[in-house]
Amino acid sequence: xxxxxxxxxxxxxxKKPLGKMADWFRQTLLKKPKKRPNSPESASSxxxxxxxxxxxxxxxxxxxxxxxxxxxHASDSSSSRWSKDYDVCVCHSEEDLVAAQDLVSYLEDSTxxxxxxxxxxxxxxxxAIVSELCQALSSSHCRVLLITPGFLQDPWCKYQMLQxxxxxxxxxxxxxxxxxxxxxxxxxxxxxxxxxVDGRGPDGGFRQVKEAVMRYLQxxx
Numbered sequence: 001x002x003x004x005x006x007x008x009x010x011x012x013x014x015k016k017p018l019g020k021m022a023d024w025f026r027q028t029l030l031k032k033p034k035k036r037p038n039s040p041e042s043a044s045s046x047x048x049x050x051x052x053x054x055x056x057x058x059x060x061x062x063x064x065x066x067x068x069x070x071x072x073h074a075s076d077s078s079s080s081r082w083s084k085d086y087d088v089c090v091c092h093s094e095e096d097l098v099a100a101q102d103l104v105s106y107l108e109d110s111t112x113x114x115x116x117x118x119x120x121x122x123x124x125x126x127x128a129i130v131s132e133l134c135q136a137l138s139s140s141h142c143r144v145l146l147i148t149p150g151f152l153q154d155p156w157c158k159y160q161m162l163q164x165x166x167x168x169x170x171x172x173x174x175x176x177x178x179x180x181x182x183x184x185x186x187x188x189x190x191x192x193x194x195x196x197v198d199g200r201g202p203d204g205g206f207r208q209v210k211e212a213v214m215r216y217l218q219x220x221x
Contacts, residue, residue, distance in 0.1 A: 088143070099180065103178075178199050180204065
């Protein structure tokens with residue numbers, strides 16, 4: 001006896017309701033993928049790769065310090081001028097100290113910035129007078145002899161003059177006599193073989209002394 005229930009046609013599939021199908025898609029999307037356990041090989045390979053924090057950075061130009069260079073002088077560092085401590089040693093009598101100070105101030109304040117030795121100012125306290133004078137003469141390129149009546153009457157000044165001539169007997173231009181308050185006839189016979197600067201001019205001969213010193217220093221370059 002035939003049943004009244006209708007069977008589905010061959011090849012047809014039962015359809016799911018739309019609501020259940022939407023729930024199935026939602027559950028599939030919400031499922032989290034399972035984490036793969038780390039194998040020892042992968043851990044070791046990760047450890048072998050240095051990170052940006054652990055790896056040392058290459059040195060930059062600012063981090064590399066260059067060796068410090070010795071200070072160079074404003075002028076030519078190869079010049080022999082800087083082989084001695086002073087450019088000029090001023091020899092004078094005690095009564096001519098003010099005139100000697102004026103000469104030193106003129107030479108030091110000029111554009112040449114000459115380095116001068118003035119005994120009462122630059123000698124080492126406690127040092128022997130003769131030793132200090134000899135040291136100053138040997139440490140100076142030029143010697144200026146401030147020859148005045150007081151200079152000729154002072155035995156110590158005559159010793160300074162002879163010591164200056166002995167220090168460089170054959171060097172032309174390194175000993176500069178400055179004659180002040182004296183006639184040519186009073187010029188010391190020990191200096192008769194060299195010209196002197198006449199101090200009767202408006203500047204006391206200071207400009208000629210400076211030019212003579214600069215001329216000698218240029219021969220050292």
